[in-house]
Amino acid sequence: MRRRLGTLMAVGAIAAGTVVAVQGPAVAAPAVPAPPTDYCGTQCADILPPGQNGNATLAGILAHKTLGTRPAHSADQLGKYADLGDGYRGLTTDTIGQFFNDASFGVPDEAVESTEQPREDVTITRDKATGVPHIAGTTREGTEFGAGYAAAQDRLWLMDVLRHVGRGQLTPFAGGAEGNRELEQSFFATAPYTEEELQQQIDSAVAGSGDRGQQALADVTAYVEGINAYIAKSDSGRYFPGEYVLTGHKDAITNSGEIEPFKLTDLVVLAAVVGAQFGAGGGDEVQAAVAKLAIQEQYGLAEGEKVWQALRSENDPEHVNTLHDGQSFPYAQTPADPQGTAMPDAGSVVPQQLVFDPTGSAADGQQAPAVTPAGNATNPDGTPNLDAARGMFDDGVLPGDMLSGAHGMSNALAVSGEHTESGNPVAVWGPQTGYFAPQLLMLQELQGPGISARGASFAGLSFYVLLGRGQDYSWSATTSAQDITDTYALELCDPNGGTPTVESNAYLSGGQCVPMETVERKNAWKPTVADGTPEGSYTLRSFRTEYGPVTSRGTVGGAPVAYAALRSSYLHEVDSIIGFQQFNDPDVIKSAQDFQRAASDINYTFNWLYADADDTAYFNSGDNPVRDPAVDPSMPIRAHAGFDWQGWDPAGNKAQYTPFEQHPNSVNQDYYVSWNNGQAEDYASAGLERGAVHRGDLLDARVKGLIDSGTKVNRVNLTQAMAEAGLADLRTERVLPLLIRVLESSPVDDPKTAEALRLLKEWQADGGLRQQTEPGSKAYRHAEAIKIMDAWWPLLVDGSFTPSMGDAAFEAMTNVLQINQSPSGFQNDTPGEHLGQPHQGSAYQFGWWGYLHKDLRSLLGDEVRAPMGTPYCGSGDLGACRQVLAGSLNAAVDQPIAQVYPGDDTCEAGDQWCADALVHRALGGITQDEVSTQNRPTFQQVAEFPSRRPATR
The missing domain is CATH 2.30.120.10 (Aminohydrolase, N-terminal nucleophile (Ntn) domain, beta-sheet knob region)
Structure with missing residues (x-):
């Protein structure tokens, strides 16, 4: 009877859609240490959809499946985030809070939702608005313990999933769905570590970093203790995440089973997962070699080399770089006469x-047959009806292409005080880590001895704030993907x-x-x-x-x-901990230069950006190996032939790395924009996507336009520049003007072509944005023009390039650089692409827009720096190219909308808005509603510091 009563208590609140939490006896609220002086005032804001709370009890999950309710703070940032796409034009200083959270330090008394002390030297305060944990410790150990405890409160299930992913053991933990298999295989292929090697990473990082290494070890040890304290407490209290029951790890009635405690090596695994997805570059040399061989087969050896180098776009002078003051940082470039290249025989790979x-x-x-979940959360006898969540992970607990489909995702805009309204720098920036429920990132504030920061951290790695703000400075990062x-x-x-x-x-x-x-x-x-x-x-x-x-x-x-x-970071994922430790330490970060030096201790490939009340700064991090100057890093290399990295020791994978001064860096450039574009002149990318047209152009043109016009920048117009760029269609803004010029080089007599051009021109004149007719309409302004462009682009690229390249070379090239990445995905099943919508938000990172842009300009007689190696569209004949464009445009007009937007598990075929929509992929039992597309960071900050600590001046 007691067991039955406990079960009924656990599910009794389902009808009201609430979550039962076991409460102890009433006690007086603990005293909270006062936060340090906040030099941002009220001018720091952030946002991270869908919400802070990423854990749900079994009762909460069953209530969500049957009644549609969600636990508190699991979706309260999604609406704010989504609304900016429709509301940015009317943004004012007073209304920023409608779209972002207040990111000030501390929580005013009237805004406190809860306060708890998991141990006597740390207090966790959560605010009413977002439920974000504000962790204040009287000791450093207590602060870190609280960080671990709060992380488990908000992301325990996700953290557990990720530690199994990183070990290649997701299927025994979460089931054998195809997505789980694909994901565990991709991570295992990248970092197949033994348990001994995981521990060696810890030992090596600590031993090689002196006092900071010892402090890092103490920090993560306390952090893991905090995680495990929450596991023990939630287990005994029976309010652990309900996914443990639904995957067979815990019994809903008897509470038998175990949630395995965390250990230090689990954090190494989590670091490897994050580093593999966001902080590495290179590794596609064999695929590039296959494409180069296909080009040479089509054009001959000499001409093929010329064509390949143009397609490679290694150091395109027309590409938008983050550093634009003429700085040059030579790295990873192809030498004139490469040595040691190991090109595969055709067809052998x-x-x-x-x-x-x-x-x-x-x-x-x-696969098991699909089961329709039952409609009630409880059975007639009052026990939980687990069938309500049956099949919840039939597609996998995480996206199967989480690693293989990753591309550069984040953006940043920063303007120096010389060009701002206040005279202080202004920044709008953040990482784009995809859309998941719950998010891979989580928000927190950490205050304790040697730690003072608020911001976002990856689940399970939140012993420090990884991206956020300190007392008088803010920082962020974008993926740089230079070749390591x-x-x-x-x-x-x-x-x-x-x-x-x-x-x-x-x-x-x-x-x-x-x-x-x-x-x-x-x-x-x-x-x-x-x-x-x-x-x-x-x-x-x-x-x-x-x-x-x-x-x-x-x-x-x-x-x-x-x-x-x-990979230079192979066996060294832990090493970056020292840089992040310093970001959080106010005694270390007192200037832009301090920040750059701390960033140089991070071996992942990131663009780091910084702003305080006086300065802005940039630094590109990563362990860049010093290569033999005769080697072409973009092609496979012969092993044991004298072409190894300089100073490379295979025991422990250590080598010589380029020094600080050779990494792109800058202080107080007039403005910085980064959207995974190039870093600086002569700094080669690992991929082929950094050509004459890049999505970074969308940011650069808007920020440069503000400055060149004499408009003083503030938080409002810089946020508007970011938001508008996030709705702009890169193809329409940058390539469509050339397409129109070619088509109108002779009178357009065909009515179908003329009408399509009219629609495209109207959309272009209105900004070329993918914007709703009105908030919540789920229908686009200029919907027909958007459909035409989405259908046209793959057809016109195919028609322009295949006749010259031939089918084999064209397909080989699409395998290393896909031709299209619109918000709705990859239409028409073009070579190397897939039907369906990714719903990932991040769009226009890669595509053939730069290739077509150069080719058409050459055709029209415009100036082209670093032109294509051969003419493509119409074989260089304007009239013939015009026919290609007109024919493909008419075919796009005729294409049924259900073919352009083929539908998926979320969308009906032909639903244009839904095809573009952001869908938070469920990583647990709570799902989220789709929202209108925005090509912007997932976690984002808006920051403008009016003053600095006196000691830093």
């Missing part, structure tokens, strides 16, 4: 097999003296035939309530070499080789 010995659903791809990964070709051999093949698992090293090391994960799963995938199993096996994990195999000059990826 095969991906490295990762999955072995599949059984059951892993072998035959079985090289692919080496190792000659395969047979240890028994036989003839090697591409399947051989030994390679030549120092004249010896050395066996590859293997790391395995034997994963098995059974169906659960949340994931009905039939039971199955497989073994994940990584083949590792001195040069890193094997990614593919092939032949070079007929000899079998294994291609291995050597």
Whole structure:
């Protein structure tokens, strides 16, 4: 009877849509240490949709599935975030709070929602507006303990999922859905670490960083203790996340089962997950080599090299760089006569097999039949009706393409005080980490000895604020993706003296035939309530070499080789902790230069931006290896041939890295914009997307326009510049004017073409924005013009380039640079792309807009710096190109809207607005409503500091 009563208490509040929390006896609210002086006043704001609360009890999940309710603070930032797209034009200083949170330090008494002390030396205060934890410790250990405790309160399930993802063991934990398999495989292929290597990373980072390393170890130790304290308390109190019941780890009635405590190595795994997705660059050298070979096959060796280098866009003089004052930072450029290149033989490349010995659903791809959840949260006897959440994770607990589909995502705008209304710098910036429920990031404020910051941190890594603000400064980052990964070709051999093949698992090293090391994960799963995938199993096996994990195999000059990826941050994901520690320390960060030096201690590839009341600054971080100057980093390299990184020691993967001065850096440039565009002149990207047209143009043109017009910048118009760029169609703003010129180079007699041009011109004249007719309408102004452009772009690129390139070279190029990334995704199933909508927000990062822009300008006789290596559209004939454009435009007009927007699990085919909409992918039991597209950061700050600490002046 007692057990039954406890169960009824756990679900009894479902009808009202509330969440039961076990409360202890009433006690007086603990005293909260006063926050430090806030030098931002009321001029710092932030936002992170959908909401701070990312945990839901079983009762909360079942109530959501049956009644549509959500736990408190799980969705209260989504509306604010979404509304900016419609409301930015009328933004004023007084209305910023309608779209952003107040990011001031501390919580006024009248705004306190709750206060608790998980131990006597730390207090966690949550505000009524957002539920964000404001963690204040009287000791540093207590502060970190509180950070861990609050992280588990808000993201325990997500943190648990991610630590299993990073170990390649998601399926035994969350089920064998195809998405789970795809995700665990992609992360395991990138960082197949043993438990010993995870611990070695900790030991190495601590030993190599002196007192700061020791402090970091103490910080994360206390942080993990805080996580585990919450796990123990929520377990005994039975208010842990309900996903543990739905995936079979806990019993809803008896409470049997265990939530595994966290350990320090789990944080290394989480760091590896984040670093692999957001903080690395390079590694696609084999795919690039395949594309280059296809180009050479089409055009011949000499002409093909010319064509390839133009497509490579390595240092395009027309590309928008963050540093625009003429600074040059040479790095990773292709030499005139590359040496040591290991080009694969045509058609020989095969991906490295990762999955072995599949059984059951892993072998035959079985999925359980879809089950419609029951309509009631409780059974007739009052026990929880788990069927209400049946099939919740049938597609996987995380997106399967979370790593493979990652691209540069974040943006930043900063203007120096010389050009602002107040005379103080203004910044609008933040990372774009995708849209999930709950978010990968979480908000917090940390105040304690040596720590004073508010902002966002990745779940499970919130022992420091990773992006945010200090007492008198703000900082942020964008993904830079400079090349820190090289692919080496190792000659395969047979240890028994036989003839090697591409399947051989030994390679030549120092004249010896050395066996590859293997790391395995034997994963098995059974169906659960949340994931009905039939039971199955497989073994994940990584083949590792001195040069890193094997990614593919092939032949070079007929000899079998294994291609291995050597990444400078491999085995070193923990090293960046020192830089983040310093960002949070007010005694360290007293100037722009202090910030740059701290950023240089981060080995991930990021663009770091900073602002205080006087200065702005920029620094590009990452362990950039010092390469042999004869090597082409964009192509695979022969291993053991004298072309290794300088000073490279395979034991521990250490090498020489470029010094601070050789990383792009600047203080007080007139303005900075970064949207994953280039850093500076001569600083080569790992990819091909940084050409003459880039989405960074959308920011640069607007900020430069403000400054050039003499308009003084403030928080309002800089936010408006960001918001408008987030709605602009890059193709319409930058390429459509040239398309119109070509089409109108002769009279447009065809009525269909003329009408399409009229619609496109009207949309262009109105800003070329994807904007609703009115807030909440779920319909676009200029809807038909938007549909035409979405349908036209893949057709006109195909028609313009394929006749010259040929099908094989065109498809090979689309495999290294997709032609289109509109908000609604990849229409028309063009080569290398996929049907369906990604709903990811981040758009126009990559595409062939720069290629077509240069080609059409050459055709029209305009000046072109670094032109394409050969004419494409119409083979350089204006009339023939005009026919290509007109024909493809008419085909786009005729294309059914259901083909342009084919629909998915969220949208009906033909629903244009929904195809673009931002969908928060559910990472747990609580889902969110889709909102209108905005191409902007997920977490975002608006900051303008009017003063600084006296000691920093």
